[in-house]
Amino acid sequence: MVRVSRFLTVVCTALLFTAGCSVPPDNRPGDPAAKATAEPSASPFPDMQKVDGVALEARIPMAIASAQARGADVDFALLDRQTGSFYSSNADVQVETASVSKLFIADEVMFRAQTENRPVSVDELSTMTDMLEFSDDNAAYTLWYRYGTSDIVRAVAARYGLQRTTAPGDDQWYNTETTPSDLVGYYAGLLNGSGGLTTASTDVIIGMLRRSAPIAADGYKQHFGIVDGLPGESVHAVKQGWMCCVADRWVHLSTGTIGVDNRYLLALSSREDIFYADDMESYPDTAVVDVSDDASALHARDTLTGFVSMLFPGGTVS
Template structure:
């Protein structure tokens, strides 16, 4: 028995050593699940899709405007995508009414290098947050009236805005395009307004009291921040109608929308507000569609 075991052991040892066979021992390998390799794709702007979406939006807004009374003009610019559009945005004879109060505060801040006294700061807050007309009368006088406002508009590049005559600041005429230019100055700078001054004005526009926060705010999504100023005034010499305007900034994830909607010859204040908000709501809901993207596979042989 002992001899047989020795022979068997020798054979196993020889096989284990692989002498003369040229092959090593077989080692089992664990095979895992196939590894998924992520497909490389490029996300690119869809220029054609953007044109189609924009044309459709402008057509739908134009149809809506044709069904509403009075004069209606608007302009829009998204600072994130650079998309801009509008209708009648360069009509420069649209009355601002209380919309001019932002202009007055900005002009006084500029002339005083931001150094408003306590009373003037209180007047500025009442003008914008509460749309107080008596406060605006006082600030219009302090800023220097029509002549000074003309120089201020020229300095900040508002070529389509004419200040109201005499003490009638509410008679300032402007265009949606100039309202957007003013917003651009407040957001991005220009016209020698300091960043501190600009932040002050925008902060006041964000704190407009709730009953005056209608208008372009209809373009906002939940969570968006809104800074705006509205204007509304009866037009007794134009068939007892109303002018209703709204302009402002709506900012949130993926957008920084500057929007101005102005109406005139409205049969009533509420009708004008409905029209402004109808346009703003449509733009807000469809803004993202104006900058679509498409995907393509990455090049297989990129150039080094």
Template sequence: MTARHAARNDATSNRPRVMIFAGVTLVLLLATLVVARGADGWTGGTVPVADASRPTPSSSPSPDAEQVAEDARNKALADRLTALDTGGATLSVAVLDLSDDRAAQYNVKPGLTYDTASIVKVDILAALLVQAQDDGRALTEREKSYAVPMITESDNAAADALWEIIGGSDGLDAANARLGLTGTTAGAGPLWGLTQTTAADQLALLSQVFGNTSELSPASQDYIRELMGGISAGQDWGVSAAGDPTGLKNGWLERSVTGLWDVSSIGAVTIGGQPCLLAVLSKDNAGMDEGVSLVEKAAKEAASVMER
């Protein structure tokens, strides 16, 4: 037998083995597909790579973890603020980081409200702008002539004029229902400075002005931000002590019956490089200077809790 014949005979003799091997491979492949169909309910024409309905791991903190972190911030803030010498004044604080919604608050309780004094002027302007939006118009030059000094100089006569234009307490309450202020009640008659509010509601108001979701149009937001960013020298104290302020409004009022002072401050500040909203309310201060000092100390403590 020649070498050529031997090679041909070897190739011929190997054919059954190749065919048997291919047959076994095909059976194994079909068995795998049947198992895959039974396990995953696959009915398509190709082998499924992954089941999209299965949940994938998430890197976001769980709701429980977020609540634990917020509770820790609240405790840290309470520890710092209860250590302050308030001189008998009552204090309430709320802070929110706009970049990630981290928040902290102190002494924010149902039914515990504070006189707004002049911080309500931001609310009055927001109500005016909401009404103008509903009417499909811009503010008139007369309205602007009141709005500017009311915010930048805390002019009371200008606030009186706009209070009347918005419809007084009824107008403010109606606007606040739109703006999400659930714990604020407008002052009776002409007494806008005795509007009752909470630190949480003041954050809600600030969120309408500085947040991404708002009843206020972008143009209305820009207008309030511009005025709050131009507070007159001598009135730029308060939450500005917590960081670089981008918007500010303060309020102060001596109560005629007790001689004690309401001193409060709200605004947007940059804390640790992050944009934050901050409201510090106080009442029953021995004097305005004592109230300003207390508000600024509280603002700094709030900033220290929020810094990363």
């Protein structure tokens, strides 16, 4: 896929009675300085000593810089539903959803059943389970074609007011584009009902996300980011995404809710330069190649998990 490089300033904000902060612009794809960081940095990562005893507002730019040293640009949005506090970094930068768009597919299945006053069939619930818990691509294709392909994304974006979520130009669900801010907005709308789903329908989706399997249907280790980065949080409902290679970079997303009451909503996206120690020149196509043991994929997963660890060094959000 051809993408236009974006050069944006990293900004972290805290809304609703919290202070804002900003850090200097980062290097985006296409910048020679960014490509120079493709080889993993020798400095410790995650650098937990650096963030020890430091407030979240100060930890954010530290985590961003550490990820950049590994050749990655990480964007995120965090909402505390209890206090209204919101923290973000480049949260309005679009990214390919990869498997995170399976959320939208499941949402539309539940919404159609509601509007047609019928239960979701046992067969479709089973397909949704495979799609959300195991991130099964074949299950996603089944429902994607059954419920209208790209119109699914348009319908969900309209219902939830997702201003920067766009349907894929090639009609492939994984090329849907969204932002960390929109994903946090989606989860908020899912939980408060503003997106149109009933509590019962929401519980079905959240329940499946809470049962997210450590290993996806394709063998990929899918608990990077939120789950592995927050070992002190025992309850989370997550949907992950990964794909390669977009503009010669790995794309990973870790999104979901944290806590029994879904208090925290967190969405992270990363784009990381591809690096192989043996200078391998061919890039893996995650649609057809098993990348469960891919060294560059592991490096990218560790980057996102380490980023979360640096944001929350205690292993919990609170």
